[in-house]
Amino acid sequence: MVSALSRKLGRDLVRLWSQAAAIALVLACGVAILLMSLGMFQALETTREAYYDRQRFADVFARATRAPRALMPEIAALPGVVAAEARVAGLVTLDLAGRSRPGMGQVLSLPAAGGPPRLNVPILAAGRLPDPEARDEVLVNAAFAKANGLRPGDRLIANLNGRKRDLAITGTALSPEFVYTLGPGALMPDNAGYGILWLPDRAAAAAFDLQGAFNDVSLALAGGADANAVIDALDRLLAPYGGTGAHGRDQQLSDAFVTAEIQQLKAMAWILPPVFFGISAFLVHMVLGRIVALERPVIGLLKALGYSNLAVAGHYLMLAALTAAAGILLGWGVGTWLSRALAELYAQFFDFPYLVWRAQPGPYAVAGLLGLAAASGGALQAAIAAGRLPPAEAMRPPAPPRYGRTLSDRLLAGAGLGQPAMMVWRGILRWPLRSGLTLLGLALAVAVMVAANFLDDALDKLIDIAFTQAARQDAALILAQEAPAIAVEEVRALPGVLMAEGQTSQPAILRHGPRERRIGIEARPPGADLARTVDAEGRPVALPPRGLLLSSRLADRLEAGPGDVIEAEFLTGRREIHRLPVAGIVEQYFGLGAYMQADALAALRREAPRIGAVNVALDPAAEAEFDAALKDIPALAGTVMLTQVRRSFEDTIAQNVVIMNTIYITVAVLITFGVTYNGARIQLSERARDLASLRILGFTRGEVSGILVGESLVLAVAAQPVGWAIGASIAGALAHGSQSDLYAVPVVLKPATFAAASLLVLAAAAGSALVVRRRLDRLDLVSVLKTRE
Amino acid sequence: MAETIYRTRGLSRVYATGAAAVRALDAVDLDVPAGEFVVLLGPSGSGKSTLLNILGGLDRATGGEAWFRDRSLTEMDEADLTRYRRDHVGFVFQFYNLVASLTARENVQLVTDIAADPMSPDEALGLVGLGPRVNHFPAELSGGEQQRVAIARAIAKRPEVLLCDEPTGALDSQTGVQVLDALAEVNARFATTCLVITHNAAIREMAHRVIRFQDGRVAEVEVNTTRRAASEIAW
Numbered sequence A: 001m002v003s004a005l006s007r008k009l010g011r012d013l014v015r016l017w018s019q020a021a022a023i024a025l026v027l028a029c030g031v032a033i034l035l036m037s038l039g040m041f042q043a044l045e046t047t048r049e050a051y052y053d054r055q056r057f058a059d060v061f062a063r064a065t066r067a068p069r070a071l072m073p074e075i076a077a078l079p080g081v082v083a084a085e086a087r088v089a090g091l092v093t094l095d096l097a098g099r100s101r102p103g104m105g106q107v108l109s110l111p112a113a114g115g116p117p118r119l120n121v122p123i124l125a126a127g128r129l130p131d132p133e134a135r136d137e138v139l140v141n142a143a144f145a146k147a148n149g150l151r152p153g154d155r156l157i158a159n160l161n162g163r164k165r166d167l168a169i170t171g172t173a174l175s176p177e178f179v180y181t182l183g184p185g186a187l188m189p190d191n192a193g194y195g196i197l198w199l200p201d202r203a204a205a206a207a208f209d210l211q212g213a214f215n216d217v218s219l220a221l222a223g224g225a226d227a228n229a230v231i232d233a234l235d236r237l238l239a240p241y242g243g244t245g246a247h248g249r250d251q252q253l254s255d256a257f258v259t260a261e262i263q264q265l266k267a268m269a270w271i272l273p274p275v276f277f278g279i280s281a282f283l284v285h286m287v288l289g290r291i292v293a294l295e296r297p298v299i300g301l302l303k304a305l306g307y308s309n310l311a312v313a314g315h316y317l318m319l320a321a322l323t324a325a326a327g328i329l330l331g332w333g334v335g336t337w338l339s340r341a342l343a344e345l346y347a348q349f350f351d352f353p354y355l356v357w358r359a360q361p362g363p364y365a366v367a368g369l370l371g372l373a374a375a376s377g378g379a380l381q382a383a384i385a386a387g388r389l390p391p392a393e394a395m396r397p398p399a400p401p402r403y404g405r406t407l408s409d410r411l412l413a414g415a416g417l418g419q420p421a422m423m424v425w426r427g428i429l430r431w432p433l434r435s436g437l438t439l440l441g442l443a444l445a446v447a448v449m450v451a452a453n454f455l456d457d458a459l460d461k462l463i464d465i466a467f468t469q470a471a472r473q474d475a476a477l478i479l480a481q482e483a484p485a486i487a488v489e490e491v492r493a494l495p496g497v498l499m500a501e502g503q504t505s506q507p508a509i510l511r512h513g514p515r516e517r518r519i520g521i522e523a524r525p526p527g528a529d530l531a532r533t534v535d536a537e538g539r540p541v542a543l544p545p546r547g548l549l550l551s552s553r554l555a556d557r558l559e560a561g562p563g564d565v566i567e568a569e570f571l572t573g574r575r576e577i578h579r580l581p582v583a584g585i586v587e588q589y590f591g592l593g594a595y596m597q598a599d600a601l602a603a604l605r606r607e608a609p610r611i612g613a614v615n616v617a618l619d620p621a622a623e624a625e626f627d628a629a630l631k632d633i634p635a636l637a638g639t640v641m642l643t644q645v646r647r648s649f650e651d652t653i654a655q656n657v658v659i660m661n662t663i664y665i666t667v668a669v670l671i672t673f674g675v676t677y678n679g680a681r682i683q684l685s686e687r688a689r690d691l692a693s694l695r696i697l698g699f700t701r702g703e704v705s706g707i708l709v710g711e712s713l714v715l716a717v718a719a720q721p722v723g724w725a726i727g728a729s730i731a732g733a734l735a736h737g738s739q740s741d742l743y744a745v746p747v748v749l750k751p752a753t754f755a756a757a758s759l760l761v762l763a764a765a766a767g768s769a770l771v772v773r774r775r776l777d778r779l780d781l782v783s784v785l786k787t788r789e
Numbered sequence B: 001m002a003e004t005i006y007r008t009r010g011l012s013r014v015y016a017t018g019a020a021a022v023r024a025l026d027a028v029d030l031d032v033p034a035g036e037f038v039v040l041l042g043p044s045g046s047g048k049s050t051l052l053n054i055l056g057g058l059d060r061a062t063g064g065e066a067w068f069r070d071r072s073l074t075e076m077d078e079a080d081l082t083r084y085r086r087d088h089v090g091f092v093f094q095f096y097n098l099v100a101s102l103t104a105r106e107n108v109q110l111v112t113d114i115a116a117d118p119m120s121p122d123e124a125l126g127l128v129g130l131g132p133r134v135n136h137f138p139a140e141l142s143g144g145e146q147q148r149v150a151i152a153r154a155i156a157k158r159p160e161v162l163l164c165d166e167p168t169g170a171l172d173s174q175t176g177v178q179v180l181d182a183l184a185e186v187n188a189r190f191a192t193t194c195l196v197i198t199h200n201a202a203i204r205e206m207a208h209r210v211i212r213f214q215d216g217r218v219a220e221v222e223v224n225t226t227r228r229a230a231s232e233i234a235w
Helices: A004-015 A017-054 A069-076 A142-147 A201-207 A227-241 A253-294 A296-304 A309-349 A361-388 A391-395 A407-414 A419-430 A432-470 A485-492 A552-558 A598-605 A620-630 A642-697 A701-738 A751-777 A781-786 B048-055 B078-088 B104-112 B121-127 B143-155 B173-190 B201-206
Strands: A060-068 A081-087 A089-095 A103-110 A123-127 A137-141 A155-160 A163-174 A194-200 A213-221 A475-484 A497-512 A515-524 A548-551 A565-570 A577-586 A594-597 A610-618 A636-641 B004-017 B020-033 B037-041 B063-068 B089-092 B161-165 B193-198 B209-214 B217-223
Touching: A004 A017, A004 A309, A004 B104, A017 A253, A017 A309, A017 A361, A017 A642, A060 A069, A060 A227, A069 A081, A069 A213, A069 A227, A089 A201, A089 A213, A089 A475, A103 A155, A103 A201, A103 A636, A123 A142, A137 A142, A137 A155, A142 A163, A142 A194, A163 A194, A194 A201, A213 A227, A253 A296, A253 A309, A253 A361, A253 A432, A253 A642, A253 A701, A296 A309, A296 A391, A296 B078, A296 B089, A309 A361, A391 B048, A419 A432, A419 A642, A419 A701, A432 A642, A432 A701, A432 A751, A475 A485, A475 A642, A485 A497, A485 A610, A497 A552, A497 A598, A515 A552, A515 A598, A548 A552, A548 A565, A552 A577, A594 A598, A610 A620, A636 A642, A642 A701, A642 A751, A701 A751, B004 B048, B004 B193, B020 B048, B020 B063, B020 B193, B020 B209, B020 B217, B037 B048, B037 B173, B037 B201, B048 B063, B048 B161, B048 B193, B078 B089, B089 B143, B104 B121, B104 B143, B121 B143, B121 B173, B143 B161, B143 B173, B161 B173, B173 B193, B173 B201, B193 B201
Parallel strands: A089 A636, A103 A194, A137 A163, A515 A594, A548 A577, B037 B193, B037 B209, B089 B161, B161 B193
Antiparallel strands: A060 A213, A081 A213, A089 A103, A089 A155, A123 A163, A137 A194, A155 A163, A475 A610, A475 A636, A497 A515, A497 A565, A497 A610, A548 A594, A565 A577, B004 B020, B004 B063, B209 B217
């Protein structure tokens, strides 16, 4: 049988449902976001670990121009290396049926002996591996096959080092090297336009003239091996053969993106949920404090009947716990749904063979326990007060609150405010902690909105700087091999090309003191107009005749500023080390960039200027002719259509921003409602007698509700600047938490962002206060006055 | 001679409110025989409620001693007092103190849930004549009915003492009589000692014993040789 006390609990909850619901909703937000980010973080990390482990993802990677196979035993014998595998790798242009635009392919060779590679083992999704003897068989990555509707047995045409080859697809596969498959120059995976092609060793070697040689090597290390030592040793071995610098997993593009995503989820888990939990705790504290005050006689009664202090405290604690339970259940539900949605989003970008988000008990338990802890934490003081209240004292009505004349009263009196304004003001000052916490709660609602809108503005700026100001070309043609600068003229002659500018990217290690980064130094002709370097405001920065321009994040990483001298070890050509002054800092949100003038670079390296890529501006009317012409250029490794990159980036961002904003606006409204509604309800309950007396004295409804709503609104207005400040720091924390070597989000805070946040929160506050006002309007004056306090 | 159920010696209670200390109870010596119907009379602030609270284990004395049978109430700790209230004492308050969200039966059940050997809630409500209204909420009951629910709740645990603080204070005369009748019935039937605080001097005629309070002290103890039934009293 249900005990009478439990029945009371149940009925109290029903009676308080709107206040409990407001709290539960805020708590649910925290639980859902924590569950989602924690669950997804865990899922991504464990999946990645298992995938890498099973498919023997390499630890160290290196490229060279042409190294003899005979070098392999020496590489394999390096201390700490347990497996080494050489490959032939290269970019090819693809002619895909039904696509006017040429695609790009990354060729990787399969072992000459047949069978799967020893490292970076692809998982067959369909079909079989190519026959090692076949010259026209290819295995492609599953995402590329799916995007192009290709199946085993279908064919595709590849421009293999100048020769067009018709290849038969034997199978499709997934690889740990390409969880995030980003083509050269792309910002988002484009599975239709960029594919991975595994060719038999003989076919690949023949295509790239690398018989008996390799240009790509992967190493697996023993646990505990010193990766840096191996990287250095490998660099020394490959240096004579055009090695461009070995690196670990941290600089493997796909893994770096997965890592960045994991890091972002972690940042989200630790920045946002505490805000919600804090507000929930505060709301519980406020509401339960009032309930305990109202139920003093009941508390006295329960004690008189022989209920222990613990039982009484437990009773009120349970009220909070049940509210929390509702919030937790809701949060689990929403969190599960969000996780599924996010898993689907990841499925679009990440190619894991088995990334399924499974409901793991861990994150549910953590989110649930933290939610419960927040509610209990908020309830504790009131519950303990109820438990400690001596029964005889509980039976007596509480002493009226002691209002004292303070300095502020004299100031207000001097200001000639009326009595209602005085009541509002004293109400705020009488409970400074409660007023302060209410203000803080509303400020957090503003902050959440500011932090959400900041992203919108930040991405606008990012797109503006990255595309409108810096990378303005319509397309970039990537040459199969570096060519003399004069090759630009051939591109300029292609149909539809309005402008063409060459550029080259030279791999180098930049050092400043103990800090170093392996990057590509981009060199462009002076006055290049298609690809420009710009400052943080988007103003073009001319390439200096001497020295380097560093992107701000690279400058940060190297702790270098203008005037400092950087040591640059070039990994190509004569592999010389040069000391270069930092001539300026530029803004670059994607990757870490370093830039110099093409002539200056050539002079430094004592070479004629060479180019590896050509940026072009196109005549939109002649794009089809341009596309057709590209398919027949043998020296071309690939084409990056920046117009398309831009569009897909904007689309993806726009979609994400809409989702994020909807979530954040909901959250901000919920917080505001939770804080204002509960605050006004509590005031109504505390002041019902005062307000009813005023009505009887002849005050109008409007004047009386002005007192009630006034306090909420005064606090809401005061909360705005605080909210702006907190919002700005949350925005900073989110931007900082999500930046990596791959990309960064600028912190852009516009007055409109603050204004929109304030408008929304003030409107929500006014709306919640008006809901309570309707209660006040219905107040039965006589019965309120008759009730014994 | 009946057993003494309550005994106090030099019992004092001082409230420290701000600068001035208020002596609510000032060295009270008292003996209450078991099974009696005792009326406590006196003006407001004369110490009646304070005494009742201390005897009921709701409040603590600041001086002197009080015993329930042979157990010292003044030496009990918090948990002992809770236990004592749970096992031995029934309370009836002026404003009934019913839990508004519980029905009559559930209000009684609050006690029967935790008592050692309670009667059933329905039986207790039947004793005060509320059998047909067990499923009503307090707001659906008249003042007199609410007070009878409170009495049912107090007697459901079969307490040895019933402590009533102005049980008829909020009631009209006719309903007040019904409530007093119920109390007298409990006293007669179960030999439950009843201590009843009242402002209403008329009620003293029902009592075995009348204790008058003045300024925190016992001014006079009067033993009635003849008692009147509640129904014979009017005010």
